[in-house]
Amino acid sequence: MIEGIIVKANSGFYYVKCDSGVIECRARGIFRKQKITPLVGDRVRISQTGDSGTVEEILPRKNSMIRPPVANIDILFIIVSTVEPEPNMLVIDKMIAAAEQKGIEPAVIVTKNDLKDGSDIVATYNKAGIKSFFASGITGEGIEELKSLICGHIGAFTGNSGVGKSTLLNRIDPSLSLSTGEISKKLGRGRHTTRLVELFETCGGYIADTPGFSSLDTFKFEPILKEDLQYVFREFEPYINKCRFTGCSHTKETGCAVLEALKNGEIAPSRHKSYCEMYEEAKNIKAWQLKK
Template identity: 55%
Template sequence: MTKGKIIKGIGGFYYVDTDNGIFECKARGNFRKQKITPLVGDDVEISINENAENTIDTIYPRKNELIRPPLANLDQLFIIASLVDPKINTTIIDNLTAIAEYKKIEPIIVLTKTDLDDSAQIYKNIYEKAGFKVVVCDNTTGDGADEINKLLNGKCSAFTGNTGVGKSTLLNNIFPDLDLKTGETSKKLGRGKHTTRHCELFKTDNGYIADTPGFSSLEFKQCEKILKDDLPYCFREFDDYLGYCKFSTCSHTNDKGCAVIEAVNDGKISKSRHESYISMYNEVKDIKEWELK
């Protein structure tokens, strides 16, 4: 029995990275009976057989899983946002940080195109105040790439952001042998942007990353929903104020006696973050738990 991590799944075959190399495996039939589908990122135990197919025998409990891309056990989500072209959208960033928090994934904000705009410090202050790690990158010089590389150490990470924010350039600065081009997947791994997409992890010297430039912010948001009762706990700067509102049913949107709104008015919580919370709340306030099944 050998332990490893699934790094690719395609056509019913799973490729498991172990200390002894990568092995092609099939999942045992009992997983199908239990309605369990192995996911890329799963930590597993496999049997290596000389005269038969290698098999995945055990899938260890997941700490999280995503619907699209179908990934398990993600440690970090790097949210890439450019200051210009396209212009930074804090609502998108806040949606992604909330979903990451909900999934118990650590969000890290990366600001790019700092050579074209000098407003990085404004946004850095907003997100550091909320309790997030923020990295400022200049993709023309490579500044910031080393800092991100260090954050990848021993972690399973993914990158997300809208088209044109500089995901590919950033990843090329960190891993030149990936040979990524804007809007394309990794040529090193043999897939261009017009071929069939499947989820895969790329092993680095010190961790794993999704082998593509990332998945779109819109796709991520559409596939992952947070119910209204869970939403306040996905804004970490709210933590110190939850439970101190005048009414236990407080929605933290426009309620009287709301401790969160008071913190916003006192400048302890960024107004833009609270506005994003209200927007998300209004989107999900009428959704029932059974509708997400």
């Protein structure tokens, strides 16, 4: 048995990086029966016959996500452009919530600051205790900070099509030579140049490039109960137990410490707005839906 990490998955083939190189594998049929899908980032044991192999065992995961479909991630880089496409704060906050729920550190990376000032976005997330900064694959701004975050970790880039994920990765490591696409002027969004999730070894760690999306309902894939939602907004933490009433939803109650913090400017209005919208969606999620 050989141990390795899945660095790419494509049409039922899994490419496992081992000490001897990358081995193309199929997965055992038992995984399908157990409704388990091997994911990029999985640590696995494989058997090898000739130049190909079989995924025999998936080692215990510390986390996994459905979108992007990755496992064992330390940090999720949410790439946001100031324009083309315009930022959607609700989508950003849903991705952050999904990461927080899985114990993955989120980071918001803002691109295209030369086209439109994105200081308000960076300030909003830094205020919430989430690392956020500008980066550019063209000028090199923020690239060294990205490299330092990748070092020693497994990370993944995610975000709308056209925000510049592949461009950033090419600047981080020019040897990757990832294809990039232009923004569609008619649609106002990027073309999907990345088709597969692929994990690259670089900067002393691993980073996954993932397909972009034009719209995303995170709750469809990463449901969070309304009772748990307050805990994935980290800036709420100092106030959660200070509300007048137990079971406070932090949306409209009298004596809510979160609403008081919002009023005092300690919580960003866009973050609380996202929380309220997500809370309304979460009302329809039942505990049995979270069971696999």
